[in-house]
Each structure stands twice: as C-alpha cells, then as structure tokens.
Amino acid sequence: MEQEEIVLCGSSAYTQKYYLNEDFEGLPDSIKDELKIMCVLYTEDIGGVLTLVFDEDGNLNFRTEADEGDLLYDDIGSVLKVKQFQQTKRELLESLELYFKVFFLGKELTEEELED
Helix, strand or coil, rough: CCCEEEEEEEEEEEEEEEECHHCCCCCCCCHHHHHHHHHHHHHHCCCCCCEEEEEECCCEEEEEEEECCCCCCHHHHHHHHHHHHHHCCCCHHHHHHHHHHHHHHCCCCCCCHHHC
8 A cells, every 4th residue: 555645834826825734733833833934935026825744765855736727826936936945944844854754654773863
C-alpha cells in the first residue's frame, strides 16, 4: 500500500484562511505561529494557495497553486518567495522534517542526524 502525503499546514488567498493539521497541535506555539506567519505572508504577497506537505520519506515540500483565471497570482514571485523561505527558515524546516521522521514515521536517528 502506498503511503499518502501528509499536510502540515496551508493558507489560501481565496478563502483567507489558514489551516494547521490537528495531528501537529503538539508542536510548540512558537513554531505554530511561525508556520502561520509564513503561510499567510505568502498568500498575502503572492496570492493563490500554499500548502506545506510531508512526502512518504519525511521531506517537507512547498506546494503552490492558483486558480486558472487568477490574474493577480505572481508565478515568478511564488518561486522566489518559496526559495526565500527555504533559505531563511532552513533550520525550522529541517527541524520539522526531523520531528516528522521520528514521531510519525518512527525512524531511528543516526549519529550524523543528532549532530546536525
């Protein structure tokens, strides 16, 4: 059986709503706040929908989409904003991946992962 992706959180410019998967309510409030700010900032600046999704290997991916007729959605800005988040929030994103691998996938940490 193929494992599905698991949504961490997301935000939509269309509904003006933010979503955090209830499975991650145990995260510290500061991390939940940072995720909310990041997602909402993206949709306010770029438009469309941003979703942060864990794949079956525990990698955290940014998923972006926009309605076909959305003329205000910024395709180029989207790529740049995601790259900016990946650089400036690298430590947060790596920590979330590690958290997911340990608590959701049940993986054992290697010495190398513990040192990072």
